[in-house]
Amino acid sequence: MRFKDQFKFVRQNMKKNKTRIFMTVLATAMGCAFLIVLASVGFGLQKSIVEEITQDRLMTEIQVHGKENEENAGITMDDITYFEGLDHVKAVTRRQMVDQQGEFRVGEFRAEGNAVVVDFPSETKAGFELSEGRLPEADNEVVIGHDFAESLAKWNGKETAPLNEDGTVKEEFKYKGKLIGETLNLGVKQYEGEEEKSKTFDVKIVGIGKKPTKDWEWDPNIYISEKVLSEIEAFTGTPNGTVITPNLPAEERDLMEQRKDRFYSQVSIYADDVENVKTISETIKDKKYFAYSVVDEMEQINTVFLIVKSGLIFIGTIAIIIASIGIYNTMTMAVTERAPDIGIMKAIGANPSTIKRIFLIESSYIGLLGAIFGTIVAYLITLGVNWLLPIILSNAFGEPIPGDFKFSHIPLSLPLICIGICLVVTILSGLRPARRATKVDVLKAMRREV
Amino acid sequence: MIEVKGLSHQFKIGKKGKETIIPVLEGINLKVDYGEIVTVVGRSGSGKSTLLNLISGYIQPTEGEIFIDDHNVTSFNESKWADFRLHNLGFIFQSFQLILSMTAFENVELALTLKGVHEKERKTQTEKLFKKVGLEKFMDHYPSELSGGQQQRVSIARALILNPPIILADEPTGSLDSDTEDELLDFIKQLNHEMGITFLIITHDEKVAKIGDRIIEIVDGALVEEEYAS
Ligand SMILES: Nc1ncnc2c1ncn2[C@@H]1O[C@H](COP(=O)(O)OP(=O)(O)OP(=O)(O)O)[C@@H](O)[C@H]1O
Numbered sequence: 114m115r116f117k118d119q120f121k122f123v124r125q126n127m128k129k130n131k132t133r134i135f136m137t138v139l140a141t142a143m144g145c146a147f148l149i150v151l152a153s154v155g156f157g158l159q160k161s162i163v164e165e166i167t168q169d170r171l172m173t174e175i176q177v178h179g180k181e182n183e184e185n186a187g188i189t190m191d192d193i194t195y196f197e198g199l200d201h202v203k204a205v206t207r208r209q210m211v212d213q214q215g216e217f218r219v220g221e222f223r224a225e226g227n228a229v230v231v232d233f234p235s236e237t238k239a240g241f242e243l244s245e246g247r248l249p250e251a252d253n254e255v256v257i258g259h260d261f262a263e264s265l266a267k268w269n270g271k272e273t274a275p276l277n278e279d280g281t282v283k284e285e286f287k288y289k290g291k292l293i294g295e296t297l298n299l300g301v302k303q304y305e306g307e308e309e310k311s312k313t314f315d316v317k318i319v320g321i322g323k324k325p326t327k328d329w330e331w332d333p334n335i336y337i338s339e340k341v342l343s344e345i346e347a348f349t350g351t352p353n354g355t356v357i358t359p360n361l362p363a364e365e366r367d368l369m370e371q372r373k374d375r376f377y378s379q380v381s382i383y384a385d386d387v388e389n390v391k392t393i394s395e396t397i398k399d400k401k402y403f404a405y406s407v408v409d410e411m412e413q414i415n416t417v418f419l420i421v422k423s424g425l426i427f428i429g430t431i432a433i434i435i436a437s438i439g440i441y442n443t444m445t446m447a448v449t450e451r452a453p454d455i456g457i458m459k460a461i462g463a464n465p466s467t468i469k470r471i472f473l474i475e476s477s478y479i480g481l482l483g484a485i486f487g488t489i490v491a492y493l494i495t496l497g498v499n500w501l502l503p504i505i506l507s508n509a510f511g512e513p514i515p516g517d518f519k520f521s522h523i524p525l526s527l528p529l530i531c532i533g534i535c536l537v538v539t540i541l542s543g544l545r546p547a548r549r550a551t552k553v554d555v556l557k558a559m560r561r562e563v
Numbered sequence: 564m565i566e567v568k569g570l571s572h573q574f575k576i577g578k579k580g581k582e583t584i585i586p587v588l589e590g591i592n593l594k595v596d597y598g599e600i601v602t603v604v605g606r607s608g609s610g611k612s613t614l615l616n617l618i619s620g621y622i623q624p625t626e627g628e629i630f631i632d633d634h635n636v637t638s639f640n641e642s643k644w645a646d647f648r649l650h651n652l653g654f655i656f657q658s659f660q661l662i663l664s665m666t667a668f669e670n671v672e673l674a675l676t677l678k679g680v681h682e683k684e685r686k687t688q689t690e691k692l693f694k695k696v697g698l699e700k701f702m703d704h705y706p707s708e709l710s711g712g713q714q715q716r717v718s719i720a721r722a723l724i725l726n727p728p729i730i731l732a733d734e735p736t737g738s739l740d741s742d743t744e745d746e747l748l749d750f751i752k753q754l755n756h757e758m759g760i761t762f763l764i765i766t767h768d769e770k771v772a773k774i775g776d777r778i779i780e781i782v783d784g785a786l787v788e789e790e791y792a793s
């Protein structure tokens with residue numbers, strides 16, 4: 114018997130008992146909608162959280178925070194050379210702070226901030242960009258952060274800075290001119306015994322960094338090359354230009370004076386592709402480095418959500434199993450009602466396997482219809498939830514929920530999983546009635562005894 | 564064509580352990596040749612229907628073998644029986660056994676559908692057969708909308724649709740009046756002559772029995788053959 118004819122047969126049979134079929138489909142649809150809506154909350158939260166984490170962040174970055182099991186826990190040039198030698202590493206950026214209470218002056222304007230020592234070639238490879246100007250070429254050239262100009266204030270010689278309450282410089286003291294090409298005076302201090310001595314390094318501003326990607330980020334730093342740092346170190350006599358104050362305990366002083374290597378405080382390895390982040394991260398973790406990458410964090414989050422989603426799908430499956438009891442009943446009644454017809458069909462030569470298949474098609478058709486209607490309803494519910502819940506929550510807590518936060522999300526895989534589960538469950542529940550149909554006794558059926 | 568060898572059948576009734584055995588047929592031997600009409604007679608309860616049900620494969624014999632077209636059908640499983648029945652045997656029943664939820668057309672078409680014939684081909688073949696049995700006006704009627712004679716003609720059309728070499732009939736005229744019975748018997752003879760279809764007909768009606776090339780009587784579970792020269 115052709116599938117087309119079997120299907121036609123099934124449809125004809127189903128038409129004979131529309132109400133019963135409708136109720137069964139309804140129960141299945143409710144089970145499916147329940148499963149999808151429940152699991153969609155897991156998918157939605159995961160999506161929102163992952164988007165929150167990965168937003169504006171480089172997925173290829175691995176931050177290295179130090180090394181385990183060594184007295185000297187900082188990252189040195191040796192480590193960096195090692196990182197650069199690894200496979201799939203595109204760049205290794207390293208930033209050091211000049212260990213000074215930085216005081217910067219441009220003419221009669223003054224600002225306090227950090228001088229960050231960067232390796233410009235590797236920063237460029239990793240995506241450091243300028244909004245204006247160019248990268249330093251000569252030894253005494255520097256790049257300033259995007260918001261450096263904002264932090265400059267006209268100095269009136271007094272200690273109190275002319276600041277507003279929120280920390281910004283008062284309008285009348287602001288620096289209005291352009292900065293590229295200007296000379297910046299970098300003040301450095303050191304103690305020689307009890308006596309404080311200071312020196313000013315004159316550097317030239319050649320570029321301005323790009324605006325930080327996040328709205329709330331603020332970049333008032335200046336970026337200097339290692340060559341400038343070397344000059345500062347030559348003056349202070351300590352790596353990173355560390356100030357050794359006279360009132361420091363003797364042990365600490367000794368330690369500081371013994372230190373020879375520079376420490377890199379912000380080291381990031383950039384992989385050439387997201388796929389390689391994990392391998393690099395694992396390699397260096399094996400070498401006892403403390404490493405962190407968004408990919409690592411994502412992996413943990415995804416594991417947690419995998420468990421959560423599986424749990425939700427499992428609970429949803431129970432609803433479908435309950436609905437399948439309805440399918441079992443419907444199919445059992447259908448077999449009983451149609452036993453005379455089944456008997457006649459067998460009498461003239463219908464194969465038991467054909468009869469079984471017809472009933473299995475009927476039960477899986479009910480399951481499929483239920484799954485499809487359930488999916489449609491689940492999509493509608495999800496739309497409603499995502500529209501209504503933020504309104505309710507923001508009214509309840511008085512705080513707006515971030516605009517693109519989704520409570521419920523249905524990826525394509527979810528309806529497919531649901532349809533799959535639904536089909537398996539309905540076929541299983543239709544199996545026994547279908548087998549019973551094949552067992553109908555021809556003679557009894559023809560005597561209308563069943 | 565049909566050969567029955569040492570066939571015995573007993574029914575068991577009652578609960579397990581306390582079964583009563585009802586012996587019905589005992590060592591039956593029967594041979595039906597190509598193109599023959601054989602009628603089986605006997606008192607009510609003598610086991611005529613049981614014999615036919617065994618040959619149709621609806622029940623399994625306690626002992627003995629049945630060969631149809633040189634196939635040992637007693638060794639068939641359910642699935643094999645189904646295919647064999649569909650392709651080699653036509654059935655006519657006393658109470659017609661039409662599927663009530665299907666039209667006359669669908670009832671006749673069913674065997675073609677089961678065989679997997681295309682819809683278009685099914686339609687032409689079925690319509691042709693309806694013309695032959697003179698029911699072309701009633702194709703879309705449901706069995707409940709047909710007279711007994713019409714229903715029996717539909718069921719004959721159903722038996723003929725796959726051109727089986729053998730037709731088995733259990734009291735085919737049992738539910739018909741005398742005139743309709745005559746029509747049906749003429750039709751059976753016509754089919755036998757024109758198409759060479761072999762008939763095994765069970766009846767307790769003299770008139771029906773007489774159309775047989777041979778008449779066989781079942782007495783006390785055994786066969787008694789009466790040659791008939793008609
Ligand atoms: N399913 C069954 N279980 C038990 N006994 C049965 C069964 N079917 C038939 N019999 C018994 O077998 C015997 C023969 O029955 P069968 O139906 O073959 O008779 P028959 O010759 O066709 O009679 P009739 O002319 O009345 O149709 C009867 O005594 C009957 O009681």
Ligand SMILES: [Mg+2]
Nearest residue numbers: 611612613733
């Ligand atoms: Mg009988």
